[in-house]
Amino acid sequence: MKYYLQLGFVLLLITAIASGVLAYINGLTAPMIQENQRRIKAEARQEVLSEATVFDSIGAFNNEAVYAGKDADNVVVGFTFLASLYGYSSNIKTMVGVKPDLIVNKIKIISQTETPGLGANCQQMEFQAQFSDQSSGDLVVDKDGGQIVSITGATITTRTIANSIRNGLEYLTALKITENAETAQAEEEAVE
Amino acid sequence: MIKEFTKGFIKENPVFVMALGLCPTLAVSSSVMNAIGMGLAATFVLVCSNIIISLIKGFIPNKIRIPAYIVVIASFVTIVDMVMEAYVPDLHKNLGLFIPLIVVNCIILGRAEAFAGKNNVVKSILDGLGMGFGFTLALIVIATIREILGAGQFLGFNVLPTSYKPVLVAILAPGAFIVMGILMGMMNLKKKE
Numbered sequence: 001m002k003y004y005l006q007l008g009f010v011l012l013l014i015t016a017i018a019s020g021v022l023a024y025i026n027g028l029t030a031p032m033i034q035e036n037q038r039r040i041k042a043e044a045r046q047e048v049l050s051e052a053t054v055f056d057s058i059g060a061f062n063n064e065a066v067y068a069g070k071d072a073d074n075v076v077v078g079f080t081f082l083a084s085l086y087g088y089s090s091n092i093k094t095m096v097g098v099k100p101d102l103i104v105n106k107i108k109i110i111s112q113t114e115t116p117g118l119g120a121n122c123q124q125m126e127f128q129a130q131f132s133d134q135s136s137g138d139l140v141v142d143k144d145g146g147q148i149v150s151i152t153g154a155t156i157t158t159r160t161i162a163n164s165i166r167n168g169l170e171y172l173t174a175l176k177i178t179e180n181a182e183t184a185q186a187e188e189e190a191v192e
Numbered sequence: 193m194i195k196e197f198t199k200g201f202i203k204e205n206p207v208f209v210m211a212l213g214l215c216p217t218l219a220v221s222s223s224v225m226n227a228i229g230m231g232l233a234a235t236f237v238l239v240c241s242n243i244i245i246s247l248i249k250g251f252i253p254n255k256i257r258i259p260a261y262i263v264v265i266a267s268f269v270t271i272v273d274m275v276m277e278a279y280v281p282d283l284h285k286n287l288g289l290f291i292p293l294i295v296v297n298c299i300i301l302g303r304a305e306a307f308a309g310k311n312n313v314v315k316s317i318l319d320g321l322g323m324g325f326g327f328t329l330a331l332i333v334i335a336t337i338r339e340i341l342g343a344g345q346f347l348g349f350n351v352l353p354t355s356y357k358p359v360l361v362a363i364l365a366p367g368a369f370i371v372m373g374i375l376m377g378m379m380n381l382k383k384k385e
Contacts, residue, residue, distance in 0.1 A: 006253070007253055007255060007256050010251065010252065010253060010256060010260070011256055011259060011260065011263075014248075014252075014260050014263050014264070015263055018263050018264070018266075018267040021267065021271075022267055022270055022271065025270075025271050025274055025275070026274060028278075029274040029275060029277065029278035030274075032278035032279070033274070033277050033278050033281075036277075036278070036281045040281075090288070090289070111285070113288035113289055115222075115363075115364075116222045116223050116226060116363065117222050117223065117339075117342060117343050117363035118360075118363065118364075152360070153360055
């Protein structure tokens with residue numbers, strides 16, 4: 001009995017020391033990691049909506065704030081949201097910049113671990129460029145009858161990205177509808 | 193003494209001779225950049241865990257040595273993961289889920305059990321460095337073949353004319369098995385001579 005207690009105690013000691021060291025390192029690195037994440041998202045936001053100088057939060061989608069981008073004259077130049085869906089082997093996170101008429105302005109994939117040489121080629125500029133100037137209805141992969149050219153050997157990855165962006169556009173559409181409805185309601189009440 | 197360091201290169205190469213750590217080898221060797229990153233990270237964990245395990249080998253009762261080794265190895269991998277995510281986020285993003293996979297890399301547990309648990313710290317360091325280097329070398333060789341054949345690239349740069357049609361299977365799993373099998377076969381032939 002005492003032998004087994006001794007075994008358990010040694011394991012307890014090793015894991016306690018390991019936990020302590022890990023907690024310490026985590027304390028050092030966690031703030032840096034959070035700052036890196038924040039910076040990457042902010043840079044991506046600016047890149048997909050380059051005319052905006054100020055970003056105002058107007059909602060949330062995929063646990064990430066949806067922003068209305070405004071220029072120096074306080075005119076809305078577009079919106080940004082984070083599209084996120086599970087692709088072939090990882091969550092693919094895409095920062096999407098949208099023009100005021102809900103046509104995609106530009107996208108930037110900021111996180112994925114798809115297969116190197118196949119799905120991972122979604123990071124290439126030429127691939128991401130084909131999503132610009134697409135409306136929600138245009139976001140269909142060629143294999144499904146649309147115009148988005150899928151990556152060779154990575155249809156699932158391509159389709160996931162297209163779908164994730166369409167989901168975000170639908171969210172924005174619903175948001176704007178409610179905004180317009182609220183504005184219309186307010187105007188009606190003001191008239192009365 | 194030096195033999196402890198060099199044995200990992202060819203004579204007891206962990207991948208081609210001892211057939212250890214084949215899972216990450218197959219998975220990561222689709223591009224040379226990933227191969228180098230994975231090889232270095234695994235070597236770091238291997239050396240660190242060899243040192244600690246060699247130091248505390250006297251205190252660990254025999255019956256619980258495996259769980260104890262795994263706690264040590266997993267801790268170092270977590271440290272590598274956190275430090276990389278904080279200081280080199282781009283490389284960390286490239287290696288992605290391969291970093292946590294270092295924990296189950298049989299080379300590390302294998303060397304802990306077969307060597308570090310029975311030898312002094314200096315020899316364990318040399319063994320770790322040698323095995324890690326041999327692993328990295330094996331990864332790079334396989335990755336070079338797979339990346340050039342399967343994507344016409346080396347380290348992301350196009351090295352073959354654009355008219356080259358890439359042999360896609362080379363960067364998929366079957367390609368990994370085939371390339372590794374051929375190289376293992378070649379090494380065995382050489383050994384017989």
